[in-house]
Amino acid sequence: MEDKSLSSLEEELKRFSPAILAEFQKAAPSARERLSPQQFQEWAGEGIAIAQLSFRTWEAALEYFRVTPKVLEKLSFADFLSWAQLGRRLSQESSALSSAYFRASPGTLGLLSPSAIGDWVRIGKILYQETWRSSSLCCKFYETSPKLLRYLSLEETERFVHFLHSLTEKSYDFATECLALAEEVFPGIEREERKPFLNLALVLAETNWRDAKTYFASAPKLLSRIERQERKRFLSIAQAIATSDGSYAPSFLFDGSQALFRVDEVHHGRLLDLFEKILLVSPVAAVEFLKSCPTLVDRIGISGTECWFEEGKRVLQRREEAGEAYFRLESAKSEEVLERLSSRVELEQVRELLRMYSRALTGRNAQILSSENLKDKGIGWTSLENPSTEGTAVYLPSFIERYDSKGQNFTWYKVMVTHQAGHLEFGSFDFSFDKESELFPNWRFELGGRSRDSITDLERFFDLFADRRLAADIFTAVEDSRVDYRLKREYAGIRGTYEQIQREALAWRPPLHSLPLREAFLEFLVQMSLQDLKEIVFPAEVEGELRFVAQIGSRVKSPQATVEDSAEATIRLYSLLSTIANEICAQGWQTIDLSQLPQALDELKLSLEGTPWGEVAKGEEPPYQSPEVVQFRGDFKPELVQLLTKLRQDYSKKDSPVSPLSPEALMELLEKSAEIEITNLSVGDLSSLGLFLSNILGEVEQSPPLQPDQAKKRDSRKKMKLGEKALNEEERSFLYDEWNFRANDYKPKWCRVREKALAEGTTDFFENTLRDHSRLAAQIKRQFEMLTPELFKKIKRLHDGEDFDLDAVIESMVEKKAGITPSEKIYWRRNKVERDVSVVFLLDMSASTSEAIEEVRRLDDWDFYGDIRGYMSRFRAYREEIAGRKSKQIIDVEKESLVLLIGALETIGDKYGIYGFSGYGRDNVEFFVIKDIEEDFSEKVKGRIDKVTPMHATRMGPAIRHATSKLGGQDSKTKILFLISDGRPQDQGYGRDSMEKDYAIHDTKMALLEAKRRNIIPFCLTVDKAGQDYLKKMCHDIGYEVVWNIQSLPKRLPALYRRLTA
Amino acid sequence: MSAQGARTIYKEHMIEEYVVREEPYYLPLSDEVEVFEAAYAQKIPVLLKGPTGCGKTRFVEHMAYRLGRPLTIVKPRSKQGLTEGGIPLVTVACHEDLSATDLVGRYLLEGESTKWIDGPLTRAVKSGAICYLDEIVEARKDTTVLIHPLTDHRRILPVEKKGQVIEASGNFLLVISYNPGYQSALKDLKHSTRQRFIAIEFGYPTREEEREIIEHESEVSPEIAWELAKLGEKVRNLKEHGLEEGVSTRLLIYAAKLIGEGIPPRRACHVAIVWALTDDAEVQRSIEEVVSTIFE
Structure with a gap:
């Protein structure tokens, strides 16, 4: 019976597909093992029932049989049946679905309780929408379930499926991708974060589906950036944001987490607290705040950030726009508060102050630059941290945050500058080999040294020593000691701070007994330079030597000591130290009293004999290491400084780039100098040495030597030289704020103005204009000449004056006779009103000025509507016509007007400057000097006018500000800023589109107002016929005029000028 | 009369x-x-x-x-x-x-x-x-x-x-x-x-001469006079670098007189020199730093 039924079953199955039969037969043995015959029947019957359901369900049945052995292992038969029935019900919907269901079951069932299978199926079916795409997604779901359920509870899975489902409404592709990503994403998310994570995903899918996928994919990375405890909160905040207004959520998620990542984890909680405080007021501001956090925490710490935040909150409550700019760090106010809270001192902020300070101390015009600049020059300095000088500038680290208070940090700067200035003031670099020293007998002269072929005196000096490094180290220690001593003696006020910093430096020094003996001696020398040591622990066997070193070392601490004394001390110390083996000395350390040093120098018997002199004893010993740099003193490279100074002098004398010194000699010097750091340069590496040499020569050409009080001459010479050279040489740049009218605040240092001299062309344009307009030119000139006599005015009725005003006297007499109190104002005086005018012309050189004038007019005249062919033919004829006789552009008329005006201005002697501006982007506002305000009118100016050509965009604000600052430096009574443009301001992010139009106009308006506040009369002239609408807004109560007919500009401009200055 | x-x-x-x-x-x-x-x-x-x-x-x-x-x-x-x-x-x-x-x-x-x-x-x-x-x-x-x-x-x-x-x-x-x-x-x-x-x-006197002048005019101690003369020299280095004109001997004497009256030196220099010389805050601060470097 059994066999028969079996065969009939097989027969039945065979009808569906031989494949089914095969699977059935494969599964049958294990089924039979586990099931009673009754159950076996039911099992097989279920399979047949599935296969019978519809045309394609045999595939599901096939899967059913295939997975049976595995499923049976996991389920009791009762559960098995309900499992199978669930499958059968699925098959009623779709065969593919139930196939996937069966296929995934062996993997899934181990993860689910039997009672939950139904839920699993139900969850999957959420995705099924009776379309093929939904069915394939749903299948995928079942297939990935074994993996999903390993990480997710059913409840979570259901949420995830809801997320997928809502994505499907937008894009099946996205949903499919997310599903595929799931197995990678979920392992990266902690159990307790999954719920908020999925909730957020759900919200995002509804509000912001495009970002939802990115969010989903990058979630593990995103969350890993945030402190573990705060992740849930982060997600729920994001959800809240997404629910209220989805557009900020991505920014919060991505930028916010990125920003938090850059902040120390322990602060995340507090930052999020703050964040939530303003979230309800302005989500934008909140997100901006989060983005600014790294900068804030970096600069002012977490507590500082809180203070800064409170201030910002107040701003935000008053005015949302302003608050947003504040939190974006784009308002002057935020910068100011930040500055106040920050204990860090930035070099940029104190640069000018320190420059003047060092100038006051040294009388030299040394620049203050950041150490990076020096390193970048590649001329031998490699440190970013250490202060130094190379003769023309003092280099300092770009910021200081050693201490908790701004004051202390500034003091650190000040001490560093004072030390460097000390080197300059007390002549460290003025060493002369042949100059007598004050305190020591001059051994240098006996030792000789090559006098002929040395480039610098210090080179000659260091040539005395076989080990230049040792000599240089000794010299540095001794010279620093001398300079510090002189500084403290000379400047009582800074003495206390200076000693404080010296003590701090001392605390950082390595202990002597950890060093080999020679290094210990050097270290002792350095420590001695930092403090007057009364006693020291040192090996007893070298007590005599130590006393000698101490004696020499303290001798240079004297007001008379010069750099030559340091050199002599170096010779003596070297002769001793070079004989000391550089070995660790383990025994015999004891306290040696140094308070009683003999005043007279008992000269150690030194043999100057021996070949070569001063060869360092070398045995089995650790290689000698230079002592660590004392931080506030930084790098001291006298030999290089002397070399640079010498080269600069030679260069400025000869005014030719070729050094009079042979490159070989230079190479030799550089190669042997101990001041070039070996790390940077392997010894004997000629190619990098060559590069180094060319860097040095380049440096020399760039900056001629600075003698005290010659700075001014240098400037003028430089200017002259540049005038001759081509463009691009003089690229000075200035930073200006920009007005953000929406926030009602400035964006600090927003625009960079690059000032350059315009190239020179021929003077033809100038001459031709004068010739072509000779009548007009003469007329204008006459008008201007007439201005002058008006300046003498006879003023009557004064209390005091040159002589009696007869009319007044008679009147007064009559009154007196009549018994009335007579007027006492009976004098007259000629009053000379001195004409004292400075004016700056600011010429718009934007691309739009290239428009041809006739073209504009004539094309406007033609009515081409309806007659396009006629128009085209006329246009072609016109084009040919203007091709023949170069058409005139707007800028040409502007230039012509200027030429005519220059003639007039020269007659009345007003000071004037002419500048052009253009540029692109806020980082690149070009400001061309056509004639500087201090510059005399010359052929060069004529040449530059020729080169005025249309360039790029029109960012008026910064150009006006720069012109204002130029005018501000003038001390004339009347100062005028004359802006000549052809249209509204526009640049990238500055009035390009209609949204920004107002921004540009407001900024320009503010720039004009700033000028007005500085007692400058701004005046705007435009040739744009549409100018009326925005000029009215832009100029408000500032003078402006729209010139309707551009041809009249040459006539109009001088007339306007006369009216303005009268 | x-x-x-x-x-x-x-x-x-x-x-x-x-x-x-x-x-x-x-x-x-x-x-x-x-x-x-x-x-x-x-x-x-x-x-x-x-x-x-x-x-x-x-x-x-x-x-x-x-x-x-x-x-x-x-x-x-x-x-x-x-x-x-x-x-x-x-x-x-x-x-x-x-x-x-x-x-x-x-x-x-x-x-x-x-x-x-x-x-x-x-x-x-x-x-x-x-x-x-x-x-x-x-x-x-x-x-x-x-x-x-x-x-x-x-x-x-x-x-x-x-x-x-x-x-x-x-x-x-x-x-x-x-x-x-x-x-x-x-x-x-x-x-x-x-x-x-x-x-x-007429130029500015040397430090030594200026010390003598200050000392004579204000009757302060030679040390104070010397420090003031030093300050004068340093501040004059700023001429045309923020200052239109160096500090005059007259101002140094004023400072000395104030010190003689018991005003602390830094304060005296502040009112007699720093504020008298310029209105530019940055220059003021530089001079202030020079003053604090010289005077305790």
């Missing part, structure tokens, strides 16, 4: 009667005293050049006293009072509205008639005083022309309105001062004027 002349508590002099009675302290920096004496002997007008507060005025006072000294001895008290002891010193501080009339004199109404009043220059010419026109370039151009006939061999002062020419008294000498530093090019001295004078140029 009044009947109770004895009760006057202030000293009032006619302008040409003002004589420097006590020797003003002046520390010669070079041979300027000898040069001036020689010029006076030969009646060559003198132009004093130099920055403000470097001692030009003091020098003129000193010379007026010095040159007048022998006269005091020779001529005892005379009735006229004009030459009573020493050479009178007429000082006119020039300003931009100072006209020729102001210097020469003018008619005033008095009752029914007019009365001529001599200006300071006329008085000096008549009385044989040293007339010192301080900051001459500030005055109107017509004044500089006015002094031309006085400063060459003619030594006359034309008084146009009265139709007179006054010959200068033997003792008369014109001294003008001028600071080339901060006047704009517009206010430069014309060559026709400039070349009528010998020029004595």
Whole structure:
């Protein structure tokens, strides 16, 4: 019976597909093992029932049989049946679905309780929408379930499926991708974060589906950036944001987490607290705040950030726009508060102050630059941290945050500058080999040294020593000691701070007994330079030597000591130290009293004999290491400084780039100098040495030597030289704020103005204009000449004056006779009103000025509507016509007007400057000097006018500000800023589109107002016929005029000028 | 003045009667005293050049006293009072509205008639005083022309309105001062004027000399004076680098005097030097730092 039924079953199955039969037969043995015959029947019957359901369900049945052995292992038969029935019900919907269901079951069932299978199926079916795409997604779901359920509870899975489902409404592709990503994403998310994570995903899918996928994919990375405890909160905040207004959520998620990542984890909680405080007021501001956090925490710490935040909150409550700019760090106010809270001192902020300070101390015009600049020059300095000088500038680290208070940090700067200035003031670099020293007998002269072929005196000096490094180290220690001593003696006020910093430096020094003996001696020398040591622990066997070193070392601490004394001390110390083996000395350390040093120098018997002199004893010993740099003193490279100074002098004398010194000699010097750091340069590496040499020569050409009080001459010479050279040489740049009218605040240092001299062309344009307009030119000139006599005015009725005003006297007499109190104002005086005018012309050189004038007019005249062919033919004829006789552009008329005006201005002697501006982007506002305000009118100016050509965009604000600052430096009574443009301001992010139009106009308006506040009369002239609408807004109560007919500009401009200055 | 002349508590002099009675302290920096004496002997007008507060005025006072000294001895008290002891010193501080009339004199109404009043220059010419026109370039151009006939061999002062020419008294000498530093090019001295004078140029004293001056003028300790002199030197390094003009010896003396009165040195320098010199906050701060580097 059994066999028969079996065969009939097989027969039945065979009808569906031989494949089914095969699977059935494969599964049958294990089924039979586990099931009673009754159950076996039911099992097989279920399979047949599935296969019978519809045309394609045999595939599901096939899967059913295939997975049976595995499923049976996991389920009791009762559960098995309900499992199978669930499958059968699925098959009623779709065969593919139930196939996937069966296929995934062996993997899934181990993860689910039997009672939950139904839920699993139900969850999957959420995705099924009776379309093929939904069915394939749903299948995928079942297939990935074994993996999903390993990480997710059913409840979570259901949420995830809801997320997928809502994505499907937008894009099946996205949903499919997310599903595929799931197995990678979920392992990266902690159990307790999954719920908020999925909730957020759900919200995002509804509000912001495009970002939802990115969010989903990058979630593990995103969350890993945030402190573990705060992740849930982060997600729920994001959800809240997404629910209220989805557009900020991505920014919060991505930028916010990125920003938090850059902040120390322990602060995340507090930052999020703050964040939530303003979230309800302005989500934008909140997100901006989060983005600014790294900068804030970096600069002012977490507590500082809180203070800064409170201030910002107040701003935000008053005015949302302003608050947003504040939190974006784009308002002057935020910068100011930040500055106040920050204990860090930035070099940029104190640069000018320190420059003047060092100038006051040294009388030299040394620049203050950041150490990076020096390193970048590649001329031998490699440190970013250490202060130094190379003769023309003092280099300092770009910021200081050693201490908790701004004051202390500034003091650190000040001490560093004072030390460097000390080197300059007390002549460290003025060493002369042949100059007598004050305190020591001059051994240098006996030792000789090559006098002929040395480039610098210090080179000659260091040539005395076989080990230049040792000599240089000794010299540095001794010279620093001398300079510090002189500084403290000379400047009582800074003495206390200076000693404080010296003590701090001392605390950082390595202990002597950890060093080999020679290094210990050097270290002792350095420590001695930092403090007057009364006693020291040192090996007893070298007590005599130590006393000698101490004696020499303290001798240079004297007001008379010069750099030559340091050199002599170096010779003596070297002769001793070079004989000391550089070995660790383990025994015999004891306290040696140094308070009683003999005043007279008992000269150690030194043999100057021996070949070569001063060869360092070398045995089995650790290689000698230079002592660590004392931080506030930084790098001291006298030999290089002397070399640079010498080269600069030679260069400025000869005014030719070729050094009079042979490159070989230079190479030799550089190669042997101990001041070039070996790390940077392997010894004997000629190619990098060559590069180094060319860097040095380049440096020399760039900056001629600075003698005290010659700075001014240098400037003028430089200017002259540049005038001759081509463009691009003089690229000075200035930073200006920009007005953000929406926030009602400035964006600090927003625009960079690059000032350059315009190239020179021929003077033809100038001459031709004068010739072509000779009548007009003469007329204008006459008008201007007439201005002058008006300046003498006879003023009557004064209390005091040159002589009696007869009319007044008679009147007064009559009154007196009549018994009335007579007027006492009976004098007259000629009053000379001195004409004292400075004016700056600011010429718009934007691309739009290239428009041809006739073209504009004539094309406007033609009515081409309806007659396009006629128009085209006329246009072609016109084009040919203007091709023949170069058409005139707007800028040409502007230039012509200027030429005519220059003639007039020269007659009345007003000071004037002419500048052009253009540029692109806020980082690149070009400001061309056509004639500087201090510059005399010359052929060069004529040449530059020729080169005025249309360039790029029109960012008026910064150009006006720069012109204002130029005018501000003038001390004339009347100062005028004359802006000549052809249209509204526009640049990238500055009035390009209609949204920004107002921004540009407001900024320009503010720039004009700033000028007005500085007692400058701004005046705007435009040739744009549409100018009326925005000029009215832009100029408000500032003078402006729209010139309707551009041809009249040459006539109009001088007339306007006369009216303005009268 | 009044009947109770004895009760006057202030000293009032006619302008040409003002004589420097006590020797003003002046520390010669070079041979300027000898040069001036020689010029006076030969009646060559003198132009004093130099920055403000470097001692030009003091020098003129000193010379007026010095040159007048022998006269005091020779001529005892005379009735006229004009030459009573020493050479009178007429000082006119020039300003931009100072006209020729102001210097020469003018008619005033008095009752029914007019009365001529001599200006300071006329008085000096008549009385044989040293007339010192301080900051001459500030005055109107017509004044500089006015002094031309006085400063060459003619030594006359034309008084146009009265139709007179006054010959200068033997003792008369014109001294003008001028600071080339901060006047704009517009206010430069014309060559026709400039070349009528010998020029004595004043610079800032050396640190040692300045210490002596400060010490003498303010009676502070030599140490304080030395530090102030040092400060002066350092601050002068900032000339044309933030400062239009270096700190004057006068200001240093003021600071010294304040210190003498018990004001702490840093504070004294603050009010007398830092704030006095500039309004630019950054420059102020730089000088402040120099002060705090020098003074404890």
